Amino acid sequence: MGFFTVYILMATVTASVLCLERWRPASVTQQGEWLNNATAFLLITISQGLVTGVWATSETRLINGLGGGLIDLRGLPWFVGGAIYLITMDLGEYAFHRAQHAFPWMWAMHSLHHGDRALNVTSTNRHFWLEPMIKTFTIWLAPALLFKVSPAMLALYFVAGFNNFLTHANLRVGLGGLSWLWNSPQYHRLHHSVEERHHNANYAALLPIFDVVTGAYRRPAPHEFPDTGLDDYAKNPFELMVWPLRRVFRRAESPG
């Protein structure tokens, strides 16, 4: 799939979810940070485009094309091989996310994502621009070296990845008793919550089963849609570019 097709798809999904957010918002009081999130998206696009292309699956396709992939999944039915690939990729995302909350130098970057005081579909790609580069050489590289997959198997994970846009949506939607099965706006909203009782829970990207297994699963109560964000947030697009070093610049701006 071409570079521009992917961006048209992302824009279409974002626009559709923005419409849904007007229909059933989880919060009507928090104001979206459109300029900050658009800047973060632009920076991510540039940094990711410089390394692997636009999506994690591009790296697998590239490395498989160069002869990489120790275990050949292509003999399996597409949905079985696709499920193995999806679970492996999602486990990598899960481990990376846990590390982002565990190691101060990684939190220094990830806090940009959590700083969004009005979680909505445009928060999806609000990440520090260096992070996709780190993923390229770690959690996206490992499955690409491990598995040889078919285009249909790649497509399954590619399509499932669009769920990220939904989970960040400002939508009053959850899966109730099935929240352990698949990530949803309500489930991920708890991960971004301002309330301390919600902290250190619901790290999952696609599959909350990893939270269940590690004891970080917190099932949202039926009407639980907390406010989101951190006290320390990006004041302007420049801070987004230098996020882990923002305090250095803030000190320089206001001596004493």
Ligand SMILES: [Zn+2]
């Ligand atoms: Zn997080």
Ligand SMILES: [Zn+2]
């Ligand atoms: Zn998030």
